[in-house]
Amino acid sequence: MTSLVLLDQALRLHDNPLLWYGARADGTAGEQRLVAVVCLDKSAFFSKQYGLARASLLRLQQQLQLISGTKQALARFNIGLVTLFGEPAAEISRLAMQLQASQIVAASPTGYREQQTLAKLSDRYQVTTIDVNSLLGTAALTPELSRLPDSFSAFRKQREPLLQVAPAVATYQPQPAQQWLTPEQSSVFYENFHQLAAFSQPSLPPGSDEQHALQRLDDYIWQQHAISHYKSSRNGLSGDYYASKFSAPLATGCLSARYCWQQILQYEQQIEANESTYWLKFELLWREFFRWQFRKYTNAWFSKHAIKGPLDFSPPTLTKARQEHFNNWCAGTTGVPFIDANMRLLNSTGLMSNRGRQNVASFLIHDLGVDWRLGAAYFEQRLLDYDVASNWGNWAYIAGSGNSGERQFNVIKQALSYDPEGDFVRAMLPELTAKGSLIHQPAAEVKVPEHWRNWLAKLTEKKL
Ligand SMILES: Cc1cc2nc3c(=O)[nH]c(=O)nc-3n(C[C@H](O)[C@H](O)[C@H](O)COP(=O)(O)OP(=O)(O)OC[C@H]3O[C@@H](n4cnc5c(N)ncnc54)[C@H](O)[C@@H]3O)c2cc1C
Structure with missing residues (x-):
C-alpha cells in the first residue's frame, strides 16, 4: 500500500507522529511505501479576501524557507519531499493517482479550509488524521466538541485539573518498516512548485525553521x-x-x-x-x-457576527470616510501615536506584541467603527505567526462576536501604562519629537472620543 504523508502543518522532525506513520505498525519490513508531501495552497497565499492580499511576501518567503529547510533535513535520511503548489485537494489527488496511493495521512485540521480539503480527499481516499499540533490531541484527552465550553474560563476550569499533556514522540529516525520515496524519485513531481522559485529569498533573516x-x-x-x-x-x-x-x-x-x-x-x-x-x-x-x-x-468564525447571531458571510462594507480610516490604520498613519507605532512594527517585522494587538484591534473596531473582519484579514496578510484560530478567534473576541462580550481598550490609558515614557513610540515614529509621555498626544486632526479626555489630561499633568 502507498500512503501520502502530508506534512503541511508539521514541517519538523521532533515530536512528529506523522513521520513515524507505519514505522511499527506491523513490523513487516518493506510493506509501507510512504511519500512525504507538502502542498502550498495557492489561494491561501495568492488570492484576495475583502480586497486585501491574503499573504505578504514576507509570509510567503517564510513558508518557502521552512519547506526548503525541511526538504534538506529529510534528504539527510534519503527521504524526498514532494512539493506541490495549487489547489490542495486537486494537487494531492493528482499525485495520489500518479503514485497509485490509496491512503492519505495528515495533521488533524483546525481551520475550515483544511477541513474542506480533507473532506474532499476522503471521498476517494482513505484519510487518516493525527492531531500533531494540539496539547489535547491524544485520544484520551480530546474534548467532546458538543460539550466544549464557549468561555475560556470554563474551558480552563474544565480541563486544567485533568490536564496531562502526552509526552512528545522521539525525534524522527528512519525505520526499517518504512519505505520512503527518495529525493531523486520525488523530484519528478515538482513542476508547479518551480513557479515559486522567483519568490525565494535566501537572505531572509533566520528564524523560521x-x-x-x-x-x-x-x-x-x-x-x-x-x-x-x-x-x-x-x-x-x-x-x-x-x-x-x-x-x-x-x-x-x-x-x-x-x-x-x-x-x-x-x-x-x-x-x-x-x-x-x-x-x-x-x-x-x-x-x-x-x-x-x-x-x-x-x-461560522468568518461570518459577520462570528459565533453569535445568524450566519452572514456578506463582505464588510465601508463608507468613504471609514475606508480612509481603515487605510490609515493599515499604514500606521491614524495620528494616534500608540496605534501607529504598533502598526508600523507589524508592517516592518510581521509581528506585534499581544498588548499591541489588543489595542490596535479595539481601536479599529470600537473607535473607528470598522468591521472586525477587515482587521482580521489585514492581520492574516501581515502576521508571520498567522494562525487561523488564534487570529480570527481573538479578533472576534475583542469585537464581542466570539467567546466574550465586547472588549474596548482606552488606548491613551494603555499607552500611559505600557509605554509610560513613550520610548516604544519614539523608536517606531522617529518623526515625533515630544518629550516623555507627551509623545502619546494624538495629532490635531484626530477626532478625540469622550473616553480619552481624562487620560489626555494626564499626559499634560505629567509634563507639569
Ligand atoms: C487581535 C489579535 C490577533 C492575534 N492573532 C494571532 C495569530 O494569528 N497567531 C498567534 O499565534 N497568536 C495571535 N494572537 C495572540 C497573541 O497576541 C500572540 O500569540 C502573541 O503575541 C505571540 O507572541 P509570543 O509567542 O511571544 O507570546 P507569549 O506571550 O510568549 O505566549 C506563548 C504562546 O501562547 C500562545 N498565546 C498567547 N496569547 C494568546 C492568545 N491571546 N490567543 C491564542 N494564543 C495565545 C501563543 O502560541 C504564544 O506563542 C492574536 C491576538 C490578538 C489580540
Whole structure:
C-alpha cells in the first residue's frame, strides 16, 4: 500500500507522529511505501479576501524557507519531499493517482479550509488524521466538541485539573518498516512548485525553521531563564525576552506545542515553578481553546457576527470616510501615536506584541467603527505567526462576536501604562519629537472620543 504523508502543518522532525506513520505498525519490513508531501495552497497565499492580499511576501518567503529547510533535513535520511503548489485537494489527488496511493495521512485540521480539503480527499481516499499540533490531541484527552465550553474560563476550569499533556514522540529516525520515496524519485513531481522559485529569498533573516525554533526555546527557557519572569514582562511591546516568541514556529508547525509544554514542565521540576511558568502554560491553553473552538464552529468564525447571531458571510462594507480610516490604520498613519507605532512594527517585522494587538484591534473596531473582519484579514496578510484560530478567534473576541462580550481598550490609558515614557513610540515614529509621555498626544486632526479626555489630561499633568 502507498500512503501520502502530508506534512503541511508539521514541517519538523521532533515530536512528529506523522513521520513515524507505519514505522511499527506491523513490523513487516518493506510493506509501507510512504511519500512525504507538502502542498502550498495557492489561494491561501495568492488570492484576495475583502480586497486585501491574503499573504505578504514576507509570509510567503517564510513558508518557502521552512519547506526548503525541511526538504534538506529529510534528504539527510534519503527521504524526498514532494512539493506541490495549487489547489490542495486537486494537487494531492493528482499525485495520489500518479503514485497509485490509496491512503492519505495528515495533521488533524483546525481551520475550515483544511477541513474542506480533507473532506474532499476522503471521498476517494482513505484519510487518516493525527492531531500533531494540539496539547489535547491524544485520544484520551480530546474534548467532546458538543460539550466544549464557549468561555475560556470554563474551558480552563474544565480541563486544567485533568490536564496531562502526552509526552512528545522521539525525534524522527528512519525505520526499517518504512519505505520512503527518495529525493531523486520525488523530484519528478515538482513542476508547479518551480513557479515559486522567483519568490525565494535566501537572505531572509533566520528564524523560521525547526532548528531556529528549538534554539529559541532553549535560549528563552534554559539559557536566559526568561520564563521565570514571563508574567511580569509579557505585556511588553518590543525587545528580545519580554515574551517567548514561540508563536510563529507554533503557527507554521515547525515547533510542537506538546514539546513546549513538556519543556516548561521540566523547567518547573529542575529549576523553579512560579506564577510565570504557570502563566506561559496558561497562554498555551488560550491557543488550545481557540483550536477546539474552531473545530466546533468551523466557518461560522468568518461570518459577520462570528459565533453569535445568524450566519452572514456578506463582505464588510465601508463608507468613504471609514475606508480612509481603515487605510490609515493599515499604514500606521491614524495620528494616534500608540496605534501607529504598533502598526508600523507589524508592517516592518510581521509581528506585534499581544498588548499591541489588543489595542490596535479595539481601536479599529470600537473607535473607528470598522468591521472586525477587515482587521482580521489585514492581520492574516501581515502576521508571520498567522494562525487561523488564534487570529480570527481573538479578533472576534475583542469585537464581542466570539467567546466574550465586547472588549474596548482606552488606548491613551494603555499607552500611559505600557509605554509610560513613550520610548516604544519614539523608536517606531522617529518623526515625533515630544518629550516623555507627551509623545502619546494624538495629532490635531484626530477626532478625540469622550473616553480619552481624562487620560489626555494626564499626559499634560505629567509634563507639569
Ligand atoms: C487581535 C489579535 C490577533 C492575534 N492573532 C494571532 C495569530 O494569528 N497567531 C498567534 O499565534 N497568536 C495571535 N494572537 C495572540 C497573541 O497576541 C500572540 O500569540 C502573541 O503575541 C505571540 O507572541 P509570543 O509567542 O511571544 O507570546 P507569549 O506571550 O510568549 O505566549 C506563548 C504562546 O501562547 C500562545 N498565546 C498567547 N496569547 C494568546 C492568545 N491571546 N490567543 C491564542 N494564543 C495565545 C501563543 O502560541 C504564544 O506563542 C492574536 C491576538 C490578538 C489580540
